[in-house]
Amino acid sequence: MTAEKRIPLHILREITNGFSEHSRIGRGGYGDVYKGVYSGREIAVKLLHVDTVLGHDDRQYINEVGNLLKVKHPNIVQLLGYCYEIQNELIEHNGANRFTRHVYRVLCFEYLQGGSLDKHLREESFAPDWSTRYKIIKGICEGLNFLHSCEPPIFHLDLKPANILLDSSMAPRLADFGLSRLFGGSHTHVTNRVVGTEAYMPPEFIKDAYISHKNDVFSLGLVMIEIIKGSSGYSGYIETDEVGQFTQKVLGNWKNRIKATSEYPLEESHQVQICIDTAMRCVEPDRNNRPNIAEVLDILSKTETHIPKRQMADVFPCPTIGLKSESNMLEIMVAELNNNEHIHCNLMPTDNSNRTVQQLADRETSSDVEQVIIGRTKEKQKILSILSESITEEMVNLPIYGIGGIGKTTLAQLVFNDPKFQDYTRVWVYVSQEFNLNKIGNSIVTQLTDKISNIPTKQMLHKHLKELFDGKSILIVLDDLWEENPKELDKMKVMLGLGLGSKVIIVTTRDGGLARKFCSPAVAPYKLETLTVNECWTIIKQKADFEDRIDQEQLEHIGREIATKCGGVALAAQSLGYMLNGMRSDEWESVRDSHIWNLSTSVGHEVLVSLQLSYSHMSAWLKLCFSYCAIFRKGQTIAKYDLIHQWIALGFVEQSRIFDSMQLCENYVTQLLGMSFLQYSKIPWGYTQEDKYITFFTMHDLVHDLAREILAHQLNTEGNNCRYALLTDCTKSLQLSVAFPANIYSLHFRGCYGQELCDGAFSSAKCLRVLDLSECLIKKLPGCIGQLKQLRFL
Template identity: 85%
Template sequence: NWKNRIKTTSEYPLEESHQVQTCIDTAMHCMEPERNNRPTIAEVLDILNRTETHIPKRQMAAVLPCPTIGLKSDSNMLEVMVAELNNNEHGYCNSMPTDSSNRTVQQIADRETSSVVEEVIIGRTEEKQKILSILSESITEKMIILPIYGIGGIGKTTLAQLIFNDPQFQDYTRVWIYVSQEFNLNKIGNSIITQLTDKISNIPTKQMLHKCLEELFASRSILVVVDDLWEENPKEFHKLKVMLGLGLGSKVIIVTTRDGGLARKICSPAVTPYKLETLRVDECWTIIKQKADFEGRVDQEQLEHIGREIATKCGGVPLAAQSLGYMLNGMTSDDWESVRDSYIWNLSTSEGHEVLASLLLSYSQMSAWLKLCFSYCAIFPKGYIIVKYDLIYQWIALGFIKQSRIFDFMQLSENYVTQLLGMSFLQYSKRPLRGRNQEKDGTLFTMHDLVHDLAKEILSHQLNTGGNKCRYALLTDCSKSLQLFVNFPANIKALRFQDCGGQELCGSAFSSAKCLSVLDLSECFINELPDCIGQLKQLRFLRAPDIRLEIPNCITELSELNYLNLRGSSEISALPVSI
């Protein structure tokens, strides 16, 4: 038996026998007929953690491999949590799932996907009124800078959007700048000019930039939101203030940031930075009930206590409550208990881990096909405004939409979008697109930073890596050969370029990616589409706006192409006859 085998093969028979016996006893306890007599997952973890051994630490890895919880730095907390989740899902990776890994698709019409649907904002009405009052009292200042700060996922951007769209500023010219970790004054200035003129701006020098902004700011009242600021250099703050202060018009500047110290440094002397506090447990529970359709359930009394316990795990963060609430919709009471007791809550003890745990729980409940669609969104940079149907056609082009006898690809894609919106993995964008990416009637999405971090971590082995597993590339130079950035270009399935408006597209930037299915050139300067485009025989999605010359006839050789976007290419009089 197993005891004899341990005695004859192990260097530490007593210790290992004790551990195995503990596991057997715990497993038998888990099979109790009465559910209330079974231990929870948390209790099982406690039992295993209390298992004492005298095996030297250098030998432990060979005996009892386990994750190290709460010992990692904040910088790689998400990496550890995602890796542990993948281990518990039997090594799931971002490859095509098999049919057996899929759940039954929910009925398409179950949930509303219209962009006019607005989420009820819980617990932030008072904060909005306080900030509007502060701004009203300081409106006589030529420029007022009011930072809003708080932990990630707490609702800073949502609150800024409420103020941005408030009637109090209906006579203001409004500009929204997304910054994140990349602080680039030239990029910020050009973004403001693009939004104020509806024309792409790529002014290269500070002097020309300031001159243009001074003219545009003249005699205007302007509301500017600087969203997700991370920069800590006081000199850069000063340069930003100088740039925003150009012109004679009055300015109201709202800054969102996670850093309280940064907020105090950039704040105007006349006001105090506004700290956004976490929600109360009751408010988190209200969000969960709203998202989970709690009022429509017959087992409310049974779920009330479990739900409130789940709400306490949200850490007062609205994003966590929204994600969990949607996931709980339609789940049984046993499922609710499993969520409450999930091992994922114990994967880290760092500050803010609750929201990451809630996002991981929601991700773990996705079908394998939905996981592909979600993680692919990491190919867009943080803060990017995603056009709904561009995203859907990219999913279809890459084969991420499971075939069905009942629903077509578009219906299934709409369902996936609905699920991601419900979990807050996608959010409706209240910011309009400007310049060449402008969509008059399109539905627009954004991703929260923390959600984007999760998608990027999941896709980390396939996005912008040097190895042969790299399948997706987001590059910032379309004037050079793809082979300078990617070691195995033939393996690339999707390629897009970012901030390349000042560079003319060259054919070698994509021609070596022979298996390309998605090519997005929307942020490139395209004088003429290179002839080598005809070599991409597997290309199914091509977005190439503002082409200045006629498109080559070789585009007719793209037999697999089913999405072509040439918006703004006014010089194109007609498409090739045989396309």
């Protein structure tokens, strides 16, 4: 064990105020936990109970701690250091003073501000969607599997929700395994002391004090049940005739919730069933009937595909970049980003006339609502009141309008998910700037029938919609409507008015004029106002984990001043709040006083300035990854692993001795999601059932504007140093579109479904590393592709 990992006791006393009650943040079976700041970093200091480590001699204890310091995994809280000191202390005993020998054993872990799973399970707003809960379950299993796979294996022995921490993206990390024993092999052991929490102990330990890896599996099963059902979970042992009732009740509850929010309810319901069945196997009284953690992980993995085989097969190996060192390459890339004279992004305009019905939809929104929404409760009640007054009409059209980033989609989500509409058939359609009535109609049919619809003609589509609408009460949300043509809007009203039944149509748009054109005669469009400073400050505090800070009083005034600069826009507050998380007070002041706030005085531009400020505080590598997203069309859905593999192919990932490129990119994605620079998206229109487990992102229009400005502030479609090109014609030579094709690193073709790819479309781009031909008509891949020696992503 290295010396720097050993932290002196006097320092630990100092940073915890003498292990004071004020500094204590938790108490467990192994010891008390205190919060402190060491080397500028918040840490959790666990002072072990004296009897916790009986049976360990000094050397064994230090060796075990040394092994634990080597444990590094995304789903495990990292042990940062330890203390082992023996002190003679003067105490009073039977009226006399005497010296006694006291052994201090302390473990120091990274401190996570997201709180424990136990705390989240008690909150009514905890993860209403199944995908988040499944992500937590899978992460716990990944972490436990890593511990059991260590040599020698590490058993947790106190796995419970209180010992599972969640980060800002709801990813779990196992904590408090510091005094779990290290065992050789996978044999059963017997102990004379109590370890763990009785409610999560398996029968063999309670009865005979047996310890094996199956102890953790039993605890895992109970934790899974609590995550699936809630904090009441599974208490005691359910009799055989009650297990069926329990599982059916839980599955029934989830089926109803999934049906209202998921695009693939059958698949997700099946996943819930598998998780329940697996959890029940884990809590079998006979340990021999329980699976091991590797089996559990394998069962779960078969229900989903994190990296689809179709995508993985298209990715070339990514060798390290030669000729230049990584640091020099980073300097060159950053210089290119900061000096717009040296790099241009060729984003050629798309010719919509060449698009076919097969065109994938742009930015998809979803009916899923975030866990905590700030400042829109009154607006939701006003909307519900307006609708309730007009509900007697056969069809009510209510547009919601306001500036970009203000929260129109969020408000629509709140209304969509309100219990008042639980008896309605609900449909959510993302419209986008490319208005397509056929696409809107087929999306409605798909959601009402649970089958993908591609009805080609207006007559057939209207006939089918009329049959589906008849006799139903339906709520339809049309999100992000841009179409201004009154004739097209009237056609949509006719289509939505088919059939006999009650319909509520909610539309979100930025255009007040459009809103007035679309609303019902007796209903005025609803203008969504900006948030108050207090509401922006609340969002910032939420994102910055403000309540967990020890310097709240000092930061309160600074934070409120920052909140005033958000312009009442939620997107700006979210981005700034995430950026401020973990910053010192002087850094908060620096953000407040930044010159970037003075770059624009235009009304409504506060959000773009806020986003630019967040960008300025990114790491150099994250700046590269974010700005590259300008290569995608505004509003385009982006497959997660397509994006990650393009980052890797282009050398945008730092070098690390601990984490591989994929893990680093996952971290980049987490940061961009935290800042709202990326947002989760539904599966785009046109994808098949095979793609149901692909994670998709989108970028808010304003965020995309920032990325494009950073990558190519002075866009020059004829620039002689174009590095990244997005073209709309794959039938002509690249040399006709780009002055210097040899300088192109990344080439994307969009909207080329009816065009046959020609050899010259990319053959002259000798330095090409990323090539996207997914929207081209390809009968045979040109042989010249074999000459692209640097190509790493196809």
